[in-house]
Amino acid sequence: MELRQLEYFVAVAEEQNFTRAAARLHVVQSAVSAAVKTLERELGASLLDRNSKRVRLTDAGAALLPRARIALDAARAARDAVAEVHGGLRGTLRIGTMTSTRLLHLPALLGEFHRRHPGVLLHTSVAPHGSQGLIDALAERRLDLAFVSLPGTPPAEIHLTELASSVLDLVVPDDHPLATSEAVTLADIAGLDFIDSPVGYGNRAVTDRAFAAAGLSRRVTIEIPDIATGAEHVRHGLGIALLPRFAVADDHGVRLLSVAGVDLTWTASLATPVDRPVGAAARALISLTAEFLP
Amino acid sequence: MELRQLEYFVAVAEEQNFTRAAARLHVVQSAVSAAVKTLERELGASLLDRNSKRVRLTDAGAALLPRARIALDAARAARDAVAEVHGGLRGTLRIGTMTSTRLLHLPALLGEFHRRHPGVLLHTSVAPHGSQGLIDALAERRLDLAFVSLPGTPPAEIHLTELASSVLDLVVPDDHPLATSEAVTLADIAGLDFIDSPVGYGNRAVTDRAFAAAGLSRRVTIEIPDIATGAEHVRHGLGIALLPRFAVADDHGVRLLSVAGVDLTWTASLATPVDRPVGAAARALISLTAEFLP
DNA sequence: CACCAAGTATCACCGATCGCGATCGTCGCG
DNA sequence: CGCGACGATCGCGATCGGTGATACTTGGTG
Numbered sequence: 001m002e003l004r005q006l007e008y009f010v011a012v013a014e015e016q017n018f019t020r021a022a023a024r025l026h027v028v029q030s031a032v033s034a035a036v037k038t039l040e041r042e043l044g045a046s047l048l049d050r051n052s053k054r055v056r057l058t059d060a061g062a063a064l065l066p067r068a069r070i071a072l073d074a075a076r077a078a079r080d081a082v083a084e085v086h087g088g089l090r091g092t093l094r095i096g097t098m099t100s101t102r103l104l105h106l107p108a109l110l111g112e113f114h115r116r117h118p119g120v121l122l123h124t125s126v127a128p129h130g131s132q133g134l135i136d137a138l139a140e141r142r143l144d145l146a147f148v149s150l151p152g153t154p155p156a157e158i159h160l161t162e163l164a165s166s167v168l169d170l171v172v173p174d175d176h177p178l179a180t181s182e183a184v185t186l187a188d189i190a191g192l193d194f195i196d197s198p199v200g201y202g203n204r205a206v207t208d209r210a211f212a213a214a215g216l217s218r219r220v221t222i223e224i225p226d227i228a229t230g231a232e233h234v235r236h237g238l239g240i241a242l243l244p245r246f247a248v249a250d251d252h253g254v255r256l257l258s259v260a261g262v263d264l265t266w267t268a269s270l271a272t273p274v275d276r277p278v279g280a281a282a283r284a285l286i287s288l289t290a291e292f293l294p
Numbered sequence: 295m296e297l298r299q300l301e302y303f304v305a306v307a308e309e310q311n312f313t314r315a316a317a318r319l320h321v322v323q324s325a326v327s328a329a330v331k332t333l334e335r336e337l338g339a340s341l342l343d344r345n346s347k348r349v350r351l352t353d354a355g356a357a358l359l360p361r362a363r364i365a366l367d368a369a370r371a372a373r374d375a376v377a378e379v380h381g382g383l384r385g386t387l388r389i390g391t392m393t394s395t396r397l398l399h400l401p402a403l404l405g406e407f408h409r410r411h412p413g414v415l416l417h418t419s420v421a422p423h424g425s426q427g428l429i430d431a432l433a434e435r436r437l438d439l440a441f442v443s444l445p446g447t448p449p450a451e452i453h454l455t456e457l458a459s460s461v462l463d464l465v466v467p468d469d470h471p472l473a474t475s476e477a478v479t480l481a482d483i484a485g486l487d488f489i490d491s492p493v494g495y496g497n498r499a500v501t502d503r504a505f506a507a508a509g510l511s512r513r514v515t516i517e518i519p520d521i522a523t524g525a526e527h528v529r530h531g532l533g534i535a536l537l538p539r540f541a542v543a544d545d546h547g548v549r550l551l552s553v554a555g556v557d558l559t560w561t562a563s564l565a566t567p568v569d570r571p572v573g574a575a576a577r578a579l580i581s582l583t584a585e586f587l588p
Numbered sequence: 589c590a591c592c593a594a595g596t597a598t599c600a601c602c603g604a605t606c607g608c609g610a611t612c613g614t615c616g617c618g
Numbered sequence: 619c620g621c622g623a624c625g626a627t628c629g630c631g632a633t634c635g636g637t638g639a640t641a642c643t644t645g646g647t648g
Binding site: 001002003006043044045047060062067070077079081082083085086 | 295296297298300337338339341353354356357358361362364365368369371372373375376377378379380
């Protein structure tokens, strides 16, 4: 029994598919098949019940899986311990980020991290499905950490550390009937056409929740993945939008109005897993993120 | 990093000697040297500071060692978990025993264990250096369990479970001046020639301690590893002996006398390690041993 | 029922790895 | 200075692990 075999077995158990496990492990499918078979022969037990359509754990496999994870985590901790002692961290840190990261000053944060730990490769990725997609990837161990905006209660296996927040303001064309108002309420803008991020994005969740809580609705006629283009869409009459002030670099032709009587705070958080230990590099970034907090 | 490499590294760290580690691992010395070197290259750190005379852990090695042990223990727990689920335990259980095991009914115990767990190979060995040697072997992980007799406080890393005990009686030739006595004291036999087990044996420790506590001494003129031959030696005038009654199968030509005023209880115990988890097979034998207690 | 797509298992091949045995270099001791 | 013990290196043969091709299986669909 070797760690490599345990790693392949765990990947298959989690993916419930040899081919997906192979992709995750960056080897060919037959290598995974052979390695699991060798492990089964060595242990004298079938670990997986599988055919071309389905892969399920046997009782022996179910008994092995948590302990295999412990062994792999222990080996990782061993590597990290050596790295910490021996002049610096190494490895790759997979970080998920929201598309709009200016709320967080992420470049400054990651730049400082890189200066402190040049041996760590940072692999940042943006989730096409917004923060919910990042949370899914974190839960599926495809990310080590994620910067997300997730209002409401996170899943039990994810811990959120609040980092920053911004209020969403109403952005309207300057010739809009509401443009001369200093503040509006949700009732004033219920039923109107909106520009917003896709479902799954944190800011979209904030706005959807606010309307739902007020028993009101609206039409989102266009979804934009990058809120930095939001003011532009508003300017061209495609609708109105709820955006953070920092996302409106050029406010000519639009007015920014406060929305009274509702909580439109958009919060950015660092999401970390609680169901498994995080590596030394991840811990270092978590510590650095705390340093960056006001 | 693989478990095999961690196992080799841990062995070298504990033995502080590549050659002894190789013997323990049943491979040649160069294989251990190469494996540790490969591990060091992979981790990018020197783990051991060594030359032809000395092997010491580096800081990185010291950081790795406890975590390597955890990983190896986790892998062993994983194997055991599969074995327990999959129709029975398997593997080898290395048991040390005293030369005289009739105090314990060991054949009956091990027979029952074998009936219950036919997949487990029992490898029993007798320590040429008595119970102290068994304790050493247990501490050095060359044994999984040991049946010992060890008066006094055991080492901190060993736990003793008392199983049985017997009182040692004085055995003298039937023409000996003391033969007509019904009971004697240590003072009566101080300074006389004795037959006894070698130093390190539990029964020898009991008798040595008794004389030392009384401020008396004696001459052990012949050491015998098997107390079953003790009475025979006594019969032939080689000395007197302190033996448990069950070891005197044929008492013609000798007398057995009680020794008053001193504790000559010889206790047999099961020694288990406390500094590492024991395997499933060892746990099963520990449980069965408890069942065999009155 | 035939066909298809997706997936797993097997096989041949090849490069890498591992353990063995021999041997060299080092080190502390007498 | 010679010696014994030990670690590191090297050549070699056997084994292992990954690749790519392919055979086989399975469940869904028309």
